[in-house]
Amino acid sequence: MTTPVVTVERMTPYKEIVTLMTEHKISAVPVLIMGRHVAGVVSEADLLGILDKRARAAQPESGGRLHRYADDEKRVDRTAGELMTSPAVTIHPDATLPAAARLMNNRRLKRLPVVDSRTVFGGGVGGNLIGIVGRRDLLSVFLRPDEDIAWEVREMLTEILLADPARVTVQVRNGIVTLAGQLGLSEQHDLIRIAVRLTWDIDGVVDVVNELGTSITPSIPVPGLPYSDALLNPQEFVASAYDFAEQLLTSQRKFAEKMAEATKPLFDIKQDAAAKEDDTK
Numbered sequence: 001m002t003t004p005v006v007t008v009e010r011m012t013p014y015k016e017i018v019t020l021m022t023e024h025k026i027s028a029v030p031v032l033i034m035g036r037h038v039a040g041v042v043s044e045a046d047l048l049g050i051l052d053k054r055a056r057a058a059q060p061e062s063g064g065r066l067h068r069y070a071d072d073e074k075r076v077d078r079t080a081g082e083l084m085t086s087p088a089v090t091i092h093p094d095a096t097l098p099a100a101a102r103l104m105n106n107r108r109l110k111r112l113p114v115v116d117s118r119t120v121f122g123g124g125v126g127g128n129l130i131g132i133v134g135r136r137d138l139l140s141v142f143l144r145p146d147e148d149i150a151w152e153v154r155e156m157l158t159e160i161l162l163a164d165p166a167r168v169t170v171q172v173r174n175g176i177v178t179l180a181g182q183l184g185l186s187e188q189h190d191l192i193r194i195a196v197r198l199t200w201d202i203d204g205v206v207d208v209v210n211e212l213g214t215s216i217t218p219s220i221p222v223p224g225l226p227y228s229d230a231l232l233n234p235q236e237f238v239a240s241a242y243d244f245a246e247q248l249l250t251s252q253r254k255f256a257e258k259m260a261e262a263t264k265p266l267f268d269i270k271q272d273a274a275a276k277e278d279d280t281k
Contacts, residue, residue: 001093001114001130001131001132001133001137002131002133002134002137003130003132004130005030005113005129005131005132006020006021006024006026006029006035007029007030007031007032007129008029008030008031008032008033008042008080008174009033009080009081009211009256010030010032010033010039010079010080010081010084011030011079011081012031012079012080013078013079013080014047014050014079014083015152017029017042017080017083017139018033018047021044021047022116024135026111027043027044027110027111027134028041028042028043028044028109028110029041029042029080029109030129030132031080031081031086031088031164032129034195036119036128036129037126037127037129037179038088038090038113038115038120038126038127038129039081039084039086039087039088039126040080040081040084040085040086040087040088041084041085041086041088041089041111041113042083042084042085043110043111043146043279044087046083046084046085046122048084050078050083075253078148087126088113088126089103089107089109089112089113090112090113090114090115090126090127091103091112091114091115091133092114092115092116092117093114093116093130094133096201097138097141097203100112100133100138101138104133104135104138109132110134110135111132111133111135112132112133112134113126113129113130113131113132114129114130114131114132114133115128115130116128116130139151141203141204142204142206143168143204144175144203144204146172146174146175146278147172148175148204149172149175149177149202149203149204149205150170150171150172150177152202153170153172153177153179153199153202154168154170156195156198156199156202157170157179157195160191160194160195160198167181167182168180170237174206175204175205175207176206176207176208176209177199177202177205177207177208177209178209178211179195179196179199179208179209179210179211179212180211180212181211181212181213182212182213192210195212196208196210237278
């Protein structure tokens, strides 16, 4: 935003407003009451609108006579309080630049007063004026270097996704951010959407290309395959689980047979000793 701000009071006359706007090369001025609260805004459109009304009112009537202003003398001394658009469209200092751009575009504004939200007066009167945001202020952020944007995006992704930075790549070219990589948990799908939305809010971002994806990671790697190859789709994972269970049962069966073979001599010794004891009796 720009500070300090060129402002006028409610009683500032038409000509003085035009002089201020011309000297400072601005398209609108906030109108203040009590020296700090924003009551409204006078724009070039407001000033030109008065001239247009006068021109239309001065058209000849059917009898060749001209319209006469009922309050002609009052109109000559129009003040900011009469000319201004009120209540003023304002924004808070913690608002993002994309939010300010959307507001200005939707309301067709060239300048947007920045006010302290904690000091709203009520009755259509805004808070204390802090600064003003113009279209040039918003466009200046797109001069930010791509390297700075990429660094901030990586920091944000690390905090939101809690992912290994090596698995997520961030490329920025002319303000266009491309996010790519394969994350390990399907539960992170919702976090990806949040991360993309936050990327849009980073200063200097022109567009976001989302190529991030997720996959199901089995808790037990498939036997015979390295862990990286165990990232399968659900159908493959279920099939691999059946194969693993079958291999486990087979190995347990073989182990049981070996144990039985190994313990047979012990049972034979006991049986021979019992037989000899019976013969003695």
